[in-house]
Amino acid sequence: xxxxxxxxxxxxxxxxxxxxxxxxxxxxxxxxxxxxxxxxxxxxxxxxxxxxxxxxxxxxxxxxxxxxxxxxxxxxxxxxxxxxxxxxxxxxxxxxxxxxxxxxxxxxxxxxxxxxxxxxxxxxxxxxxxxxxxxxxxxxxxxxxxxxxxxxxxxxxxxxxxxxxxxxxxxxxxxxxxxxxxxxxxxxxxxxxxxxxxxxxxxxxxxxxxxxxxxxxxxxxxxxxxxxxxxxxxxxxxxxxxxxxxxxxxxxxxxxxxxxxx
Amino acid sequence: xxxxxxxxxxxxxxxxxxxxxxxxxxxxxxxxxxxxxxxxxxxxxxxxxxxxxxxxxxxxxxxxxxxxxxxxxxxxxxxxxxxxxxxxxxxxxxxxxxxxxxxxxxxxxxxxxxxxxxxxxxxxxxxxxxxxxxxxxxxxxxxxxxxxxxxxxxxxxxxxxxxxxxxxxxxxxxxxxxxxxxxxxxxxxxxx
Numbered sequence: 001x002x003x004x005x006x007x008x009x010x011x012x013x014x015x016x017x018x019x020x021x022x023x024x025x026x027x028x029x030x031x032x033x034x035x036x037x038x039x040x041x042x043x044x045x046x047x048x049x050x051x052x053x054x055x056x057x058x059x060x061x062x063x064x065x066x067x068x069x070x071x072x073x074x075x076x077x078x079x080x081x082x083x084x085x086x087x088x089x090x091x092x093x094x095x096x097x098x099x100x101x102x103x104x105x106x107x108x109x110x111x112x113x114x115x116x117x118x119x120x121x122x123x124x125x126x127x128x129x130x131x132x133x134x135x136x137x138x139x140x141x142x143x144x145x146x147x148x149x150x151x152x153x154x155x156x157x158x159x160x161x162x163x164x165x166x167x168x169x170x171x172x173x174x175x176x177x178x179x180x181x182x183x184x185x186x187x188x189x190x191x192x193x194x195x196x197x198x199x200x201x202x203x204x205x206x207x208x209x210x211x212x213x214x215x216x217x218x219x220x221x222x223x224x225x226x227x228x229x230x231x232x233x234x235x236x237x238x239x240x241x242x243x244x245x246x247x248x249x250x251x252x253x254x255x256x257x258x259x260x261x262x
Numbered sequence: 263x264x265x266x267x268x269x270x271x272x273x274x275x276x277x278x279x280x281x282x283x284x285x286x287x288x289x290x291x292x293x294x295x296x297x298x299x300x301x302x303x304x305x306x307x308x309x310x311x312x313x314x315x316x317x318x319x320x321x322x323x324x325x326x327x328x329x330x331x332x333x334x335x336x337x338x339x340x341x342x343x344x345x346x347x348x349x350x351x352x353x354x355x356x357x358x359x360x361x362x363x364x365x366x367x368x369x370x371x372x373x374x375x376x377x378x379x380x381x382x383x384x385x386x387x388x389x390x391x392x393x394x395x396x397x398x399x400x401x402x403x404x405x406x407x408x409x410x411x412x413x414x415x416x417x418x419x420x421x422x423x424x425x426x427x428x429x430x431x432x433x434x435x436x437x438x439x440x441x442x443x444x445x446x447x448x449x450x451x452x453x454x
Contacts, residue, residue, distance in 0.1 A: 096370050096371070097373045097374070098369060098370070098371075098372040098373050098374050098375035099369060099370055099375055101374070101375070102375055102377055102380060105377075121266065121269065135270075139270075139273070142274070142277050142281075143277065145281065146277050146280050146281050146284070149280075149281060149284035149285055150280065150284045152284070153283075153284040154366065155366050155369065155370040156363075156366060156367065156370065157370060164285065168285065171281055175274050175277065175278060178270055178273075178274055179270065179271060179274055182266060182267050182270040182271070183267065185264075185266065186264045186266065186267050225370070225371050226371075227371050227372065227373045228368065228371045228372050228373075230372065230373055230374055232368060232372065233368055233369065233372035233374070233375060233376075236364075236365070236368055237365065237368065237369065237375075237376065237379040238379065240361050240362075240364065240365040240368075240383075241365070241379055241382050241383055241386065243361055244358060244361055244362065244365075244383065244386045244387075244390070245386055247354060247357060247358050247361075247390065248386055248389050248390050248393065250354070251354070251390065251393040251394060251397060252393065254397055255393060255396065255397060
């Protein structure tokens with residue numbers, strides 16, 4: 001434990017306190033029923049802190065046992081975070097049945113592609129395997145969140161302020177984690193001491209945002225739009241597309257060589 | 263610095279820009295259910311002046327003028343014709359956008375959507391934006407031809423009766439949803 005800098009210890013303590021406050025807040029406002037995966041994720045992260053703290057006390061900070069425990073539990077934390085991000089996506093779009101069916105396939109597809117890509121470009125050094133997997137998953141979450149928000153923007157879906165703040169927290173943390181992991185991979189020795197500190201600062205910012213987001217009780221059911229009958233889409237979608245196509249063809253004619261110059 | 267660092271930094275920067283843009287856009291929006299009116303009617307309004315615009319852009323008029331009028335006058339007419347063409351192009355874009363917006367609202371409020379229609383619309387939008395910008399820059403640079411207006415009336419002469427009907431349905435359902443929402447809110451206030 002003595003190997004850890006005093007400022008790091010304070011920051012770590014602050015993060016654990018904010019995590020605990022957030023868990024209490026979720027329970028107190030009964031928001032754990034609305035965001036069960038967020039609650040589970042925070043609980044896992046909180047327990048990870050307790051376990052690693054104990055491991056640093058029993059063994060040393062840089063002992064192989066402590067490192068194994070820290071990285072081993074990290075897998076569970078990331079899985080919890082991925083589920084919390086999936087929960088946010090569902091919460092945003094579930095009322096819109098049609099586009100949700102389209103969106104979840106796109107989100108899963110993009111997630112798989114990004115994960116494969118980030119693993120493919122990573123260096124396959126045994127010691128960096130966990131780090132690369134961590135970065136791949138964090139990058140996947142950022143892409144999923146961006147796709148979700150682009151989807152919401154395109155279809156003019158309103159996102160609840162609390163859900164938006166939670167998503168921003170996840171996004172910023174994951175972005176930072178990707179950069180942090182990449183820097184660590186590039187300057188392993190020089191950056192190692194700052195890596196933890198930078199990660200904790202980013203997590204602190206996200207925790208503050210999440211604490212603010214769930215300060216009030218959230219409605220259990222999101223009131224979505226009253227959906228149209230299926231026939232309306234089947235009739236109008238091809239008709240509108242045809243008109244859009246004709247407008248495109250009209251522009252194409254303007255670009256054509258036979259048009260007269262002014 | 264390694265290539266990997268630049269690669270991931272660039273990717274994160276791009277994702278950040280996209281995220282900020284989409285978050286800012288979704289903030290100001292109103293749910294589709296609360297504004298299910300017929301989208302933007304500008305497309306139809308500009309059709310009122312179609313015959314005048316067509317006359318202003320007629321090639322024969324310009325040829326006639328270039329033979330009879332002074333150079334200064336011809337230049338002025340060219341400038342005016344250019345601004346008419348730009349206005350016409352902007353009206354075309356408004357038509358496109360209003361159709362697009364209606365399609366998105368209908369898709370968002372449908373219980374089932376077809377990926378093929380949605381992707382096709384995305385492709386058409388990208389194509390339109392590209393062509394629109396090319397023509398606009400050509401017009402501004404004085405390189406573009408004057409748009410031919412024949413056939414335009416078929417495209418923008420109002421939305422079909424079925425669309426009007428769908429929009430009415432949207433309006434009715436939006437009113438019902440608003441009523442439901444306010445009653446639920448009242449009930450939750452009573453409980454608390």
